[in-house]
Amino acid sequence: MADSATGVALFELRGVERQFGRGGEVVVALAGVDLDVARGELLLVMGPSGSGKSTLLHLLGGLERPTAGCARFRPDPAAPPIDLAAQDDEALAALRRRTLGFVFQEFHLLATLTAAENVALPLLLDGIGERAARAAAERRLAQVGLAARAGHLPDQLSGGERQRVAIARALAADPPVLLCDEPTGSLDSARGQEIFALLQRLTRAEGRTVVVVTHDPAARPFADRVLTLRDGRLAP
Ligand SMILES: Nc1ncnc2c1ncn2[C@@H]1O[C@H](COP(=O)(O)OP(=O)(O)OP(=O)(O)O)[C@@H](O)[C@H]1O
Numbered sequence: 001m002a003d004s005a006t007g008v009a010l011f012e013l014r015g016v017e018r019q020f021g022r023g024g025e026v027v028v029a030l031a032g033v034d035l036d037v038a039r040g041e042l043l044l045v046m047g048p049s050g051s052g053k054s055t056l057l058h059l060l061g062g063l064e065r066p067t068a069g070c071a072r073f074r075p076d077p078a079a080p081p082i083d084l085a086a087q088d089d090e091a092l093a094a095l096r097r098r099t100l101g102f103v104f105q106e107f108h109l110l111a112t113l114t115a116a117e118n119v120a121l122p123l124l125l126d127g128i129g130e131r132a133a134r135a136a137a138e139r140r141l142a143q144v145g146l147a148a149r150a151g152h153l154p155d156q157l158s159g160g161e162r163q164r165v166a167i168a169r170a171l172a173a174d175p176p177v178l179l180c181d182e183p184t185g186s187l188d189s190a191r192g193q194e195i196f197a198l199l200q201r202l203t204r205a206e207g208r209t210v211v212v213v214t215h216d217p218a219a220r221p222f223a224d225r226v227l228t229l230r231d232g233r234l235a236p
């Protein structure tokens, strides 16, 4: 899909393949994926277990490199696209810090830190001062409806609240792009719908781009576009 505002896709994947060696055997996780992600869309990629969803998300986020094909990322429409496969680990890490937020199924919150400390942590690691990081964390928690839970530890929060803390943390550095892997995998359907409504708001009201990979059919009504992965190939 062309980007309606700028005519420049945010991600452009062409013939992307990803294979893994496992023992003597080769596993083809992605078998030739062509995909354009438009700026500002909420794109949903569905598909059965093992179809390559997480692998695709990791490629978009520069956590893995394609074994064939081309994956380009253009966070700045005025600048040339970045060939993700050509970046070294340090360049990819810097790109992630500047432009990407990740939300994982298992939250990955640190159990001994409060909600606010969890959200502030990536900012502190990035060298931002404690007071500014704390203020940003509280702003992000308020944005996901958790201002009143800032001082709670993860095990004092419900599953849905924990996932919202994880989203607040992914938003801490104000990234234009959010990549979400099964963000409602451990939630009941009402809590899941709240998460998808929140992700939708991040696109519609804030202009962020959100890519969600999930099994959860409850996500469908919130998406601008739904694609399906099967055996490492994308279909509408
Ligand atoms: N690091 C790895 N080493 C070997 N094989 C891998 C690796 N990562 C993924 N695979 C294989 O690649 C295929 C796609 O995996 P992937 O994790 O992308 O699937 P998925 O669609 O996210 O599945 P799920 O819905 O269960 O999370 C699977 O067959 C998996 O076993």
Ligand SMILES: [Mg+2]
Residues within 6 Å of the ligand: 053, 054, 055, 181
């Ligand atoms: Mg997965």
